[in-house]
Amino acid sequence: xKTSTNFAFLIGHNSLRLAAGIMGEEKVTDDQxxxxxNFIEDSMEAxxxxxxxxxEFAPGSYSTSxxxxxxxxxxxxxxxxxxxxxxxxxxxxxxxxxEFVDITRAGGVRGQISHFNVRHDSNxxxxxxxxxxxxxxxxxxxGLDITADTTPFREGIGAMYAILPRDxxxxxxxxxxxxxxxxxxxxxxxxxxxxxxxxxxxxQWHRVYLEGSPNxxxxxxxxxxxxxxxxGKDEWDCYFxxxxxxxxxxxxLIMVGELFTDDHxxxxxxxxxxxxxxxxxxxxxxxxxxxxxxxxHPYCGHIEYLAHHxxxxxxxxxxTAIHKMTKKVAERFNIQKRGEIKEGYFADLVLFxxxxxxxxxxxxxxxxxxxxxxxxxxxxxxxxxxxxxxxKRPGQVIRRTA
Numbered sequence: 001x002k003t004s005t006n007f008a009f010l011i012g013h014n015s016l017r018l019a020a021g022i023m024g025e026e027k028v029t030d031d032q033x034x035x036x037x038n039f040i041e042d043s044m045e046a047x048x049x050x051x052x053x054x055x056e057f058a059p060g061s062y063s064t065s066x067x068x069x070x071x072x073x074x075x076x077x078x079x080x081x082x083x084x085x086x087x088x089x090x091x092x093x094x095x096x097x098x099e100f101v102d103i104t105r106a107g108g109v110r111g112q113i114s115h116f117n118v119r120h121d122s123n124x125x126x127x128x129x130x131x132x133x134x135x136x137x138x139x140x141x142x143g144l145d146i147t148a149d150t151t152p153f154r155e156g157i158g159a160m161y162a163i164l165p166r167d168x169x170x171x172x173x174x175x176x177x178x179x180x181x182x183x184x185x186x187x188x189x190x191x192x193x194x195x196x197x198x199x200x201x202x203x204q205w206h207r208v209y210l211e212g213s214p215n216x217x218x219x220x221x222x223x224x225x226x227x228x229x230x231x232g233k234d235e236w237d238c239y240f241x242x243x244x245x246x247x248x249x250x251x252x253l254i255m256v257g258e259l260f261t262d263d264h265x266x267x268x269x270x271x272x273x274x275x276x277x278x279x280x281x282x283x284x285x286x287x288x289x290x291x292x293x294x295x296x297h298p299y300c301g302h303i304e305y306l307a308h309h310x311x312x313x314x315x316x317x318x319x320t321a322i323h324k325m326t327k328k329v330a331e332r333f334n335i336q337k338r339g340e341i342k343e344g345y346f347a348d349l350v351l352f353x354x355x356x357x358x359x360x361x362x363x364x365x366x367x368x369x370x371x372x373x374x375x376x377x378x379x380x381x382x383x384x385x386x387x388x389x390x391x392k393r394p395g396q397v398i399r400r401t402a
Contacts, residue, residue, distance in 0.1 A: 080110075154260050
């Protein structure tokens with residue numbers, strides 16, 4: 001099937017576990033480890049760039065360091081990269097970064113710490129981010145090839161279920177929805193949700209917005225205090241109502257949180273070893289997919305760097321920002337003949353006005369494309385011009401280069 005964009009793939013660690021028949025917290029067998037490594041080798045042969053993991057959420061959170069150190073060796077055979085949403089980004093961030101370093105060392109692979117940040121007021125140690133970056137930089141001095149990336153917004157997305165106790169999450173979506181509908185269980189859960197976005201447990205609901213709910217579309221983009229006013233209940237009961245109404249789809253519910261300070265954004269974005277990325281998922285403003293995913297990030301994430309962090313705040317020069325989102329990324333993931341405007345390279349280009357480029361996307365209405373972009377070229381063909389899709393599908397699957 002032809003597409004309008006290029007695609008490059010990392011092997012999903014959670015997908016590997018499911019393919020190997022690992023469903024939960026059970027001990028992984030030698031045969032299952034062997035199966036995962038075989039799947040990795042098959043995928044790398046087919047052109048995957050490396051392995052990705054998400055260790056803060058189930059089922060990735062069930063995995064052990066030993067499991068990851070074992071299977072990462074299959075990635076190392078192909079000079080692949082290991083990218084990870086690490087296990088913790090608040091009170092245990094040092095352990096999480098050290099674990100990432102150990103896994104990278106075990107595989108002899110390049111390492112990429114995905115959206116390497118620390119959430120504000122979530123029980124992180126003093127100067128946590130700077131001290132965690134020191135761990136990364138010390139690993140570099142020891143000869144490991146590790147870098148990171150960041151995101152452009154003070155806000156970030158998160159799974160609504162992730163604040164719930166792990167033993168409840170392990171029971172699956174039906175049990176989660178039933179617990180959220182049970183008044184007695186709700187009373188218990190209010191005191192048991194000190195995990196993930198830990199500021200919620202502190203009562204800081206003003207930092208949390210509902211990204212979307214099929215059962216409450218009128219509440220999309222509203223803060224939980226605003227939702228509380230509309231529904232006439234406190235924020236916890238609003239949260240439980242939304243989760244319960246989603247039933248077995250409750251794992252798909254997404255919230256948006258004010259996670260980072262402006263100063264923290266500046267230090268991440270300006271760090272020379274940090275690429276500029278977004279934290280979202282494939283999205284569209286029409287068709288079936290538009291009803292499933294609706295985050296701001298795919299629509300305006302990179303625009304936020306150009307409009308806010310370059311033009312308005314001056315954290316980076318325009319040239320440095322473009323380098324950090326193009327050539328730096330292509331080199332990091334070993335993507336050949338892309339990321340630069342150069343003879344013989346693929347012409348993946350965005351033509352924009354640096355003085356006027358601006359986001360129109362909001363939390364309440366995320367699926368809106370930006371202003372100030374004249375054209376988008378993919379592999380030398382104009383795909384979008386003056387806001388209109390030209391019907392072209394010149395996209396390619398970008399495969400690992402030996």
